[in-house]
Amino acid sequence: MGQNILDYETVALQDEASVLVIVDQTRLPNETRLLRLTTQKEIWQAIYLLQVRGAPAIGVTAAYGFYLAAKEINTEDYQEFLARLQPAKEYLNSARPTAVNLSWALNRMHRVARCSEALGVAAAKQCLLREARAIQAEDIETCRRIGEYGLSLLKPGYGLLTHCNAGQLATSKYGTATASMYLGQQRGYHFHVYCDETRPLLQGARLTAFELSEAGIDVTLICDNMAASVMKNGWVNAVFTGCDRVAANGDAANKIGTLPLAIAARRFGVPFYICAPTSTVDMETGSGEAIHIEQRPPEEVTDMWYRERMAPEHVKVYNPAFDVTDADLITAIITEYGIVYPPYTQSLAAIMKQKAAQDK
Amino acid sequence: MGQNILDYETVALQDEASVLVIVDQTRLPNETRLLRLTTQKEIWQAIYLLQVRGAPAIGVTAAYGFYLAAKEINTEDYQEFLARLQPAKEYLNSARPTAVNLSWALNRMHRVARCSEALGVAAAKQCLLREARAIQAEDIETCRRIGEYGLSLLKPGYGLLTHCNAGQLATSKYGTATASMYLGQQRGYHFHVYCDETRPLLQGARLTAFELSEAGIDVTLICDNMAASVMKNGWVNAVFTGCDRVAANGDAANKIGTLPLAIAARRFGVPFYICAPTSTVDMETGSGEAIHIEQRPPEEVTDMWYRERMAPEHVKVYNPAFDVTDADLITAIITEYGIVYPPYTQSLAAIMKQKAAQDK
Numbered sequence: 001m002g003q004n005i006l007d008y009e010t011v012a013l014q015d016e017a018s019v020l021v022i023v024d025q026t027r028l029p030n031e032t033r034l035l036r037l038t039t040q041k042e043i044w045q046a047i048y049l050l051q052v053r054g055a056p057a058i059g060v061t062a063a064y065g066f067y068l069a070a071k072e073i074n075t076e077d078y079q080e081f082l083a084r085l086q087p088a089k090e091y092l093n094s095a096r097p098t099a100v101n102l103s104w105a106l107n108r109m110h111r112v113a114r115c116s117e118a119l120g121v122a123a124a125k126q127c128l129l130r131e132a133r134a135i136q137a138e139d140i141e142t143c144r145r146i147g148e149y150g151l152s153l154l155k156p157g158y159g160l161l162t163h164c165n166a167g168q169l170a171t172s173k174y175g176t177a178t179a180s181m182y183l184g185q186q187r188g189y190h191f192h193v194y195c196d197e198t199r200p201l202l203q204g205a206r207l208t209a210f211e212l213s214e215a216g217i218d219v220t221l222i223c224d225n226m227a228a229s230v231m232k233n234g235w236v237n238a239v240f241t242g243c244d245r246v247a248a249n250g251d252a253a254n255k256i257g258t259l260p261l262a263i264a265a266r267r268f269g270v271p272f273y274i275c276a277p278t279s280t281v282d283m284e285t286g287s288g289e290a291i292h293i294e295q296r297p298p299e300e301v302t303d304m305w306y307r308e309r310m311a312p313e314h315v316k317v318y319n320p321a322f323d324v325t326d327a328d329l330i331t332a333i334i335t336e337y338g339i340v341y342p343p344y345t346q347s348l349a350a351i352m353k354q355k356a357a358q359d360k
Numbered sequence: 361m362g363q364n365i366l367d368y369e370t371v372a373l374q375d376e377a378s379v380l381v382i383v384d385q386t387r388l389p390n391e392t393r394l395l396r397l398t399t400q401k402e403i404w405q406a407i408y409l410l411q412v413r414g415a416p417a418i419g420v421t422a423a424y425g426f427y428l429a430a431k432e433i434n435t436e437d438y439q440e441f442l443a444r445l446q447p448a449k450e451y452l453n454s455a456r457p458t459a460v461n462l463s464w465a466l467n468r469m470h471r472v473a474r475c476s477e478a479l480g481v482a483a484a485k486q487c488l489l490r491e492a493r494a495i496q497a498e499d500i501e502t503c504r505r506i507g508e509y510g511l512s513l514l515k516p517g518y519g520l521l522t523h524c525n526a527g528q529l530a531t532s533k534y535g536t537a538t539a540s541m542y543l544g545q546q547r548g549y550h551f552h553v554y555c556d557e558t559r560p561l562l563q564g565a566r567l568t569a570f571e572l573s574e575a576g577i578d579v580t581l582i583c584d585n586m587a588a589s590v591m592k593n594g595w596v597n598a599v600f601t602g603c604d605r606v607a608a609n610g611d612a613a614n615k616i617g618t619l620p621l622a623i624a625a626r627r628f629g630v631p632f633y634i635c636a637p638t639s640t641v642d643m644e645t646g647s648g649e650a651i652h653i654e655q656r657p658p659e660e661v662t663d664m665w666y667r668e669r670m671a672p673e674h675v676k677v678y679n680p681a682f683d684v685t686d687a688d689l690i691t692a693i694i695t696e697y698g699i700v701y702p703p704y705t706q707s708l709a710a711i712m713k714q715k716a717a718q719d720k
Contacts, residue, residue: 029672194678197661197671199559199583205662205671213672220676223559223661224585225617229683232619257585259592260620267623301557301583302565304664311557311565312389312573316580318554323589 009173011052011060011136017129018071020064024051025169029210040069040088047095047102054170055244056139056277059101063132065092066109070128078117081124085113101279105135139172142277145336147179150240150275153332153339154180156189158237161227163196164255165207166242166275176275177240178212185217193219194230198257200300200319224257228264239265243276243333250327250344251288252276256320262329271331278335278355281348288324296321369533371412371420371496377489378431380424384411385529389570400429400448407455407462414530415604416499416637419461423492425452426469430488438477441484445473461639465495499532502637505696507539510600510635513692513699514540516549518597521587523556524615525567526602526635536635537600538572545577553579554590558617560660560679584617588624599625603636603693610687610704611648612636616680622689631691638695638715641708648684656681 012021020037026049027033035051037043043065046052052061069088075081089106096102112131116124154160166177174182184191193212198204205221212219222230230236239261245253252258252274265272285291298317303309311317333340333348337355340347372381380397386409387393395411397403403425406412412421429448435441449466456462472491476484514520526537534542544551553572558564565581572579582590590596599621605613612618612634625632645651658677663669671677693700693708697715700707 030669196585197559199557199585202670209675210672213675218676220678221658221661221671222678223616224583225556225559225620226678226680226683228620228623229616229680230678232683256583256589260585260588260624263588263624263627264620298581301581304668308664309390310562311581312570315569315573316578318580318582318586318590320586320589323586323592 009136009140010057010169011064011172013064013133017067020061020068022046022052022061023169025053025207026051028169029206038068039072040065040092043068044092044095047092054165055101056143056171057169058096059105060132060136060139060172062092062095062102063105063109063135066106067125067128067132070113070125073121076121078121078124081121082113082117085110104279108135136172140174142336143171143174143176143179144183146176146275146277146334147174147183149336149339150180150273150334151183151189153271153273154184154189154191154238156184157191158189159192159194159235161194161196161230161236161239161261162208163204163224163241163258163261164198165203167208167211169207169211170242175211175242176277177242178208179275180240181212181217182215185215191217192235193217194227194236195219195221196224196227196257196261197221198255199224200296203255224260227261228267231264231268231270236265236268236270239270239272241274243274243280244322245285245291246274246276246281246333246348247285247287247291248283248345248348249287250330250333250342250348251291252325252327252330252333253288253291253293253322254325256323259323259325262325266329272329273332273334274325274330275334278337278352281335281352283349283352288326291322291324293323294321295319369496369500370417370529371424371532373424373493377427380421380428382406382412382421383529385413385567386411388529389566398428399432400425400452403428404452404455407452414525415459415461416503416531417529418456418459419465420492420496420499420532422452422455422462423465423469423495426466427485427488427492430473430485433481436481438481438484441481442473445470464639468495496532500534502696503531503534503536503539504543506536506635506637506694507534507543509696509699510540510633510694511543511549513631513633514544514549514551514598516544517551518549519552519554519595521554521556521590521596521599521621522568523564523584523601523618523621524558525563525571527568527571529567529571530602535571535602536637537602538568539635540600541572541577542575545575551577552595553577554587554596555579555581556584556587556617556621557581558615559584560656563615584620587621588627591624591628591630596625596628596630599630599632601634603634603640604682605645605651606634606636606641606693606708607645607647607651608643608705608708609647610690610693610702610708611651612685612687612690612693613648613651613653613682614685616683619683619685622685626689632689633692633694634685634690635694638697638712641695641712643709643712648686651682651684653683654681655679
């Protein structure tokens with residue numbers, strides 16, 4: 001990854017916009033292998049195989065994939081161009097069926113294609129390239145703004161704790177939960193970051209500890225069940241986690257293991273912050289009770305990386321991918337439009353209104 | 361292990377008191393291999409290699425080891441008998457230098473040897489056999505009584521949650537945290553037990569899930585960071601854990617990950633019980649702050665069973681073996697002399713006084 005991960009983008013279009021370069025996240029942390037993707041099939045595989053992961057990074061990858069697919073269509077006939085784009089969109093969309101950002105980015109690209117007929121095929125392709133770059137630029141800007149708002153809550157030398165990977169590797173740059181850490185690092189804040197390994201898939205150990213170390217940040221890896229002790233020791237000034245969905249009342253679904261962190265943080269008087277781009281705020285969902293929690297295969301718990309059995313055969317396993325942190329445990333929600341404090345029903349509605357006004 | 365683990369003892373002296381049979385716990389859960397130990401060297405190795413583990417089980421194994429060492433000494437000269445016992449004691453004691461039960465059991469055996477000179481060597485050997493059997497019988501009785509007291513707090517059909525292995529495999533029979541589960545199973549209580557896998561060494565997945573399954577108990581394996589969700593779902597009526605040391609004020613040191621369970625249990629109104637033989641109650645230690653927490657090697661966290669790296673090279677790791685659960689989070693402490701409730705400073709002193717009176 002070179003000298004400093006912040007010199008790079010997780011997803012980068014290179015070589016006169018002909019090659020998409022990503023880091024193969026399935027090889028981390030043992031090997032930093034760059035993948036050079038040129039065809040829609042290679043991009044589909046990279047998403048499907050989790051070589052690129054994290055909702056924002058998947059969206060950006062898919063947008064570039066849509067552009068590269070369009071680029072390959074050799075025709076001057078706009079109807080044929082559109083007709084051949086449709087299966088490309090459906091194909092890319094099938095790589096991770098439940099990833100909202102994937103279909104969101106592809107729909108946005110498709111809309112640009114449909115609206116550019118007057119320009120002709122060649123110019124439309126350039127519009128698609130601009131749109132994909134805009135999606136990436138907006139992602140970076142969202143993360144940077146979350147980072148700035150988050151940093152306003154922190155002081156140099158602070159101990160921070162994070163869970164899973166809401167990091168640069170999950171976005172185009174900066175990450176969400178990690179954005180304040182990177183901006184602080186650039187400004188000499190010298191944070192001490194405790195990083196939960198995040199069972200069962202160890203995204204914290206494999207990805208977050210890796211990317212923070214690469215950036216030169218002081219990081220200490222712990223097992224998830226050690227976080228309470230670290231807080232009790234007085235080593236943590238704030239907990240920063242990402243977020244998969246925020247309900248209208250402020251309840252927040254995130255990677256399994258977030259809830260016990262929030263409970264322990266309350267016990268030890270540590271502020272608990274959720275970093276949530278407004279794209280994850282779901283005003284249609286009233287509370288966490290309405291959030292469906294995905295159940296994952298037992299082998300993630302019983303077999304280390306599907307290689308070695310570490311539990312008795314046939315034992316029952318409960319393996320939820322997410323938990324819901326009750327709004328009353330969340331000190332504040334950090335969005336790209338500002339920091340939202342309780343009572344969340346009012347403050348989230350206000351910030352979503354502000355966003356809608358700015359988007360006009 | 362056969363039909364039912366409760367038909368067996370973790371440590372069993374067989375074949376006319378000439379062979380110590382144990383289950384090799386390093387092979388569980390993938391293989392149930394019985395080891396037949398006859399020499400002090402074999403017994404030293406079994407303790408050293410963690411083939412037998414858990415303070416009470418180690419104590420019993422060492423006591424039988426002392427007897428088997430004595431049995432091999434061919435002399436009628438009592439002074440020579442004693443002289444040759446001394447290095448055997450020191451050798452066995454060196455297998456796990458910090459295990460209190462190991463030296464406690466060996467000292468108790470050695471005292472019997474020193475006091476039996478009038479009987480002669482042959483009769484003294486029989487006294488040593490009786491003493492080792494008494495140590496084991498007392499261990500079983502202690503666990504059974506803890507189980508009975510614990511069971512008095514439970515109702516049929518309850519959901520229970522436990523952490524690490526304070527199970528039959530750590531004692532001669534029943535275990536401490538698991539004793540109520542086994543007695544309940546024999547009496548048709550049909551408990552549903554949630555078992556924390558217990559990172560980093562996975563004693564919960566490898567040992568507790570195994571032994572509870574073997575006994576036919578309904579057990580569900582979870583990652584440690586899922587326990588809060590299980591409690592929030594309303595599936596847990598009580599948490600039962602073991603204990604390594606209880607301070608005079610009721611603060612309790614146990615396997616890392618116990619503290620966050622207790623904090624989550626408080627949040628969700630679930631009673632949190634510590635199962636503690638009075639041998640773990642340390643009235644000389646005023647509070648948890650005085651308990652030294654052992655730090656373990658980073659590789660336990662970064663390398664799965666020392667085989668595959670799952671974290672970046674050179675990353676810092678904090679790997680405490682234990683945490684201290686504050687007394688105010690503990691609903692009650694279950695000992696073999698009864699259930700102890702807050703305020704613990706008074707109640708623990710009273711039960712230790714009661715114990716001293718009964719021991720006279």
